[in-house]
Amino acid sequence: xxxxxxxxxxxxxxxALAPAAxxxxxxxxxxxxxxxxxxxxxxxxxxxxxxxxxxxxxxLFVPIVGGFFPFHLDFVRGAGLLLALSGAxxxxxxxxxxxxxxxxxxxxxxxxxxxxxxxxxxAGLALPVPVVQTTLGFLILAIAALMWRSxxxxxxxxxxxxxxxAALGMHGIFHDGSTREDVDWRVHxxxxxxxxxxxxxxxxxxxxLGAGWANVPVLNLVMGVPLRVSVSTSGxxxxxxxxxxxxxxxxRGALLPMLVVPSILGVMLGARIGGRxxxxxxxATIRKVVVSLxxxxxxxxxxxxxxxxx
Amino acid sequence: xxxxxxxxGTKIGFVALVVTFFIHxxxxxxxxxxxxxxxxxxxxxxxxxxxxxxxxTGWAWVARLGEADLLNFIGVAxxxxxxxxxxxxxxxxxVRGRNRVFVAICVAExxxxxxAALHLVGAGH
Numbered sequence: 001x002x003x004x005x006x007x008x009x010x011x012x013x014x015x016a017l018a019p020a021a022x023x024x025x026x027x028x029x030x031x032x033x034x035x036x037x038x039x040x041x042x043x044x045x046x047x048x049x050x051x052x053x054x055x056x057x058x059x060l061f062v063p064i065v066g067g068f069f070p071f072h073l074d075f076v077r078g079a080g081l082l083l084a085l086s087g088a089x090x091x092x093x094x095x096x097x098x099x100x101x102x103x104x105x106x107x108x109x110x111x112x113x114x115x116x117x118x119x120x121x122x123a124g125l126a127l128p129v130p131v132v133q134t135t136l137g138f139l140i141l142a143i144a145a146l147m148w149r150s151x152x153x154x155x156x157x158x159x160x161x162x163x164x165x166a167a168l169g170m171h172g173i174f175h176d177g178s179t180r181e182d183v184d185w186r187v188h189x190x191x192x193x194x195x196x197x198x199x200x201x202x203x204x205x206x207x208x209l210g211a212g213w214a215n216v217p218v219l220n221l222v223m224g225v226p227l228r229v230s231v232s233t234s235g236x237x238x239x240x241x242x243x244x245x246x247x248x249x250x251x252r253g254a255l256l257p258m259l260v261v262p263s264i265l266g267v268m269l270g271a272r273i274g275g276r277x278x279x280x281x282x283x284a285t286i287r288k289v290v291v292s293l294x295x296x297x298x299x300x301x302x303x304x305x306x307x308x309x310x
Numbered sequence: 311x312x313x314x315x316x317x318x319g320t321k322i323g324f325v326a327l328v329v330t331f332f333i334h335x336x337x338x339x340x341x342x343x344x345x346x347x348x349x350x351x352x353x354x355x356x357x358x359x360x361x362x363x364x365x366x367t368g369w370a371w372v373a374r375l376g377e378a379d380l381l382n383f384i385g386v387a388x389x390x391x392x393x394x395x396x397x398x399x400x401x402x403x404x405v406r407g408r409n410r411v412f413v414a415i416c417v418a419e420x421x422x423x424x425x426a427a428l429h430l431v432g433a434g435h
Binding site for chain 2: 030032070071074085086089093097103110115129256265
């Protein structure tokens with residue numbers, strides 16, 4: 001049997017059991033350096049999976065580290081935002097230079113998202129932790145279901161652009177390297193897009209998830225932006241939306257370098273390895289891994305929030 | 311232009327983050343909270359963590375850069391300000407192009423990010 005068949009089951013179990021076992025063994029008795037090393041190892045794996053699965057690191061990081069490591073959720077959410085921000089910032093220059101990311105598309109949406117992400121961060125830090133943990137659990141399970149069922153469209157049909165999108169200049173041309181064509185694109189349902197980005201920003205700030213999991217479906221499926229432009233523009237949007245929310249956490253003191261730096265290094269290194277494996281690993285297998293991870297992490301967050309497994 | 315500034319700012323931020331982290335971990339500068347004591351506090355909500363450890367909020371860390379754990383904030387601050395700098399860099403292009411809508415969007419975004427960065431919003435517990 002091919003080893004990749006076991007990956008969807010083995011990886012979530014390994015991620016779940018290793019730190020949980022150490023924690024169960026009495027966390028304060030564990031030397032401090034075990035935790036950054038453990039974080040580095042886990043986030044390295046998450047970095048690989050996140051790249052292969054096409055999701056931002058934050059959506060996996062917060063429920064997994066929040067559920068299975070001893071750090072308080074306040075610090076984990078702050079770290080999740082900085083993690084997503086780091087990934088977006090490092091990918092940003094390449095995406096902008098490629099001509100695929102559109103500033104005209106991103107800037108108006110980023111403004112709405114960054115305002116609501118601040119509100120989300122404030123709300124998230126004000127609410128009782130069990131409420132945030134339980135809501136996070138439901139949200140992660142919902143995202144897993146969405147990822148399992150959603151279909152993306154390479155070039156959505158936009159018969160008539162809406163007036164707001166046209167007024168904001170949300171259109172362009174990109175060069176499709178695979179077909180060697182120049183493709184015209186434009187948007188529709190822009191008011192709905194703004195409303196959805198307000199919600200995405202709020203959730204990104206509240207749960208520290210970043211927003212990559214939601215940016216692409218909204219741009220692609222709702223607003224009719226071609227998939228490549230959506231993915232590239234999403235990176236730029238993340239860098240703005242997560243910056244504003246991250247500042248709320250940093251200014252409140254929810255910044256623990258011992259949690260943040262090993263995680264950023266682990267995800268960055270993992271992402272580089274993941275980038276090399278993209279051509280060799282089956283997309284269906286990776287989708288199963290990501291969804292399995294989210295099911296384990298979402299269930300753990302839910303159980304922790306409801307006091308069933310604390 | 312935005313990409314070039316983003317690239318440079320991000321690289322500087324990452325280098326600062328990694329260098330200050332290793333200064334912290336290898337004990338080259340004494341920390342505010344001893345590394346071996348950290349596990350006693352990091353499971354606490356942030357308000358309790360601050361009360362127990364005296365960790366700073368807002369920009370109070372700038373006055374305490376002699377503490378290794380707060381040195382790490384330099385890299386985070388750079389990464390958090392890169393986007394503001396990039397927006398300020400492209401603002402003149404929109405002004406020159408007389409694109410009033412995008413000038414307004416650009417200015418509004420800078421104000422939102424600065425309000426968050428300067429702790430003008432989201433303060434309190």
